[in-house]
Amino acid sequence: MHITVAGLGVSGVSAARALAGLGAVVTVVDGGDSDTHRTRAAELAAEGISVRLGDAETLPPGTELVVTSPGWKPASPLFAAAAEAGVDVVGDVEIAWRLRGPDAAPWLAITGTNGKTTTTQMLASILSAAGLRTVAVGNIGTPIIDVVLGDEKYDVLAVELSSYQLHWAPSLRAHSAVVLNLAPDHLDWHGSMAAYAADKGRIYEGNTVACVYNVADPATEELVRAADVEEGCRAIGFTLGAPGPSQLGVVEGILVDRAFARNRHQQAQELAEVTDVNPPAPHNIANALAAAALARAFGVAPAAVRDGLRNFRPDAHRIEHVADVGGVAYIDDSKATNTHAAEASLAAYEPIVWIAGGLAKGATFDELVARSAKRLRGVVLIGADRALIGEALARHAPQVPVVDLDRTDTGAMSAAVREAARLARPGDTVLMAPACASMDMFANYNKRGEAFAEAVRELAAESA
Template sequence: MTAVDGHDGSSRTDALTSWTSEWAGLRVGVLGLGVTGFSVADTLAELRSDVLVVAEKVDERYRLMLDVIGARLVQAVPLAVVPDELVALDPELLIVSPGFHPDHPVITWALERGIPVWGDVELAWRLRDKVGTPGSGSEPAEWIAVTGTNGKTTTVQLTAAMLAAGGLRVAPCGNIGVPVLDAVRDPQGFDVFVVELSSYQLHSTSSMSPWAAVCLNVAEDHLDWHGSMEAYVAAKARVYANTRTACVYNRADARTREMVEQADVVEGARAIGFDLGVPGPSDVGIVDGILVDRAFHDDRHSEALEITTVSELESVGLGAPHTVADVLAASALARSVGVSLSAIRDALAAFRLDRHRIEVVATADGIAWIDDSKATNPHAASASLSAFPSVVWIAGGLLKGVDIEPLVRQRAGGLRGVVLLGEDRTALLDAFQRHAPHLPLHEARGTETKTVMSVAVELAAALARPGDVVLLAPAAASMDQFIDYSDRGDRFASAVRNYLGSDPTDDNTPDGAAPSNGSGQHSD
């Protein structure tokens, strides 16, 4: 699924590049009615388009609000064929909510008819001038685009905090939970949008031209949706297309470098690398425990400017290696728009990670209990496991088509034992049998959602020894047994506290464990 124009390439939608374009009367189908789908319908209704929403699941609140804004709804369960009402509409444009597979019958029907298919981000980019007019002294917000298999939300929040500390009006939006269309339509206006973009959203985006962009990393994920690793990587790579100033990439991930090398960018855009090593003259990195900038100052060939230190990051719960990498990426993005180093340091001193991201639930008897429920794929779990020397690992759930064996092979040596959850256990069991057959392994099987974490915690406690971390980093999605990763993490924390009898803490947190973190600014 890509943004596609009509049969002759001169569709009416070609000219729809501004809030002031002729949207009135445009026949639009909207596929999906979640937070994103409603933001699309509401925006198009405001533009006086003829809007028909097609959805399978419908929240009653959105049904009522569609009546208020004047959009129509067709609910089809299951949505396996194109509804007659959509055929009768003969739409000139189809807007698809994130998550619908590119071979969904409605999308296939639209593409075969030459109907342009966009996502909400493509629509938002074309409407970005609703607040602010180029040349008027009140410019539309610049966009900073952030994607990656892991670390997107943290990097978006870090970047937004740095920009705000630098005095800019900033809105973190997109896949972070605030639809980008809502940010575009906010009457107060902003200087910068920091836009979190999933591979689903990038797949259907074509005209976006951000100020700066980053792909933090790429590892197997969502292969059940994209169909192949190659298609997934290609979707992620779209983040760099038409970038105007800075293409930030991960020097430790060759795929992100290749994305930048192959991207069709605006002339003058620079490639800016980041990783945990010594930086080159167009990079940010680390020298003797000091995070430094060798990219955004005049004497970068012979001098490095201090951003902060690893020890200072550790003191505020940002010391895990993968989090330090996120700090470096965010610093590069912030520096690309001129934010001072002192503002970045101020932002970092006040920043706290969101819940369920290497969050210490409790410590007792020298054992730390850590919730990293947000580690929903092997790449994220590997980063979490690497932060601690000895781990009792609680893992499992929905693997989403990825290969779990490389993670087990890589990290088995640092494990005290394993407790398995979830439906997709066969692959995990096989991997441990091949690569760590003597490692203690227990299964929390035959239990309901309300009790499974209590069983898992009891099994983990029996394995743990002083100096260990009991780590919930499932490497899998949660929806087989839980509402979402937050529900999974909350149930883990509750089970830990119930098992320990209170909410104890002591001073014996193992090396590498971050201090307890409060809630961040936004959630995924």
């Protein structure tokens, strides 16, 4: 089969190699033509895979299927050409689903605007604690095609899926799945909030055991109601409050299950303590409940939920405690690249000196500031679109001191930390949760977080 792979990134290279290994005639197309692109192209050419650089719009002659990398927009000219030629366009997740064997491991699938990676890693930790052979795959960094076609056998997969991946995966049918939350994001790609939500909701289609939703986010429950699932598949809610039947929740500091307990109408099964969740911020407890719900849907025992949560350590730059300096805690949540994530982070601390700003990606900040104003001791603004946050602060938190750093060089982070330290008092938290993307000042959110941590360490060394 003649297959065109769109994109020379991690998932594109993985798909190209997998398909070529199965006998397909593969051509990879990419609009870039940098040294990195040429190096990757040469590596693939050595394996018999054709690569066309500098032209991402023309459909190669003879193409019978297009496999796209997740980030390519549906309106891309290449896909318009494919539609005109009657050629299907699918993603790497769809290919992985089609290529799995008859004894393939079931998929427990996770999506949402925020918290996907943490929840997926929590789930993998819980499944491992239960003695199951598992791995976290998908949008989390490990291409799922590599796992599906690899030699290692698994009992179950913890699969993180982005809205992009779900858009291009029409055949996916998970064992159980969760939409953690929904907030405006990537609307330039999807075209509208309704289209974005619909792509997220695809994760529930054909579920066999459980569709897990967020009780605090009614839009996620609506997606469950709209889904066409297998007979007997259950709707399972998670909540930070006391759970009702068919829900998981929290009672007096205990994570409890009233969905899979034997007598769920009268009793709740204890799973873990809130202190077993690292860190025990409200949104992270919600992530833990979602992971626990998927694990319980797969038949995992309560003790494994507890042990898996205790063993879990979050990735860097996700509400990561860097240091205490002068009685002030410094927290790195550089991964909070949108307002929804930043609001969850701000809800975990009080009082706060907030470091915020970067690329807004079309976001507005009035709702975030209005909801978080009472927690703010002060704000330090950085980045290209900091004025948007400053204007929201002027409208909804005029009493809060604001430092506007009129610079976007990488050294601005050190200045931001020092300004935050000046505003903070013992017992406060300096929280770097930018609510914006990082690319105006840094290569990615990791580099931004590293700059913050380095600035905090410098401050600590001077205070020692």
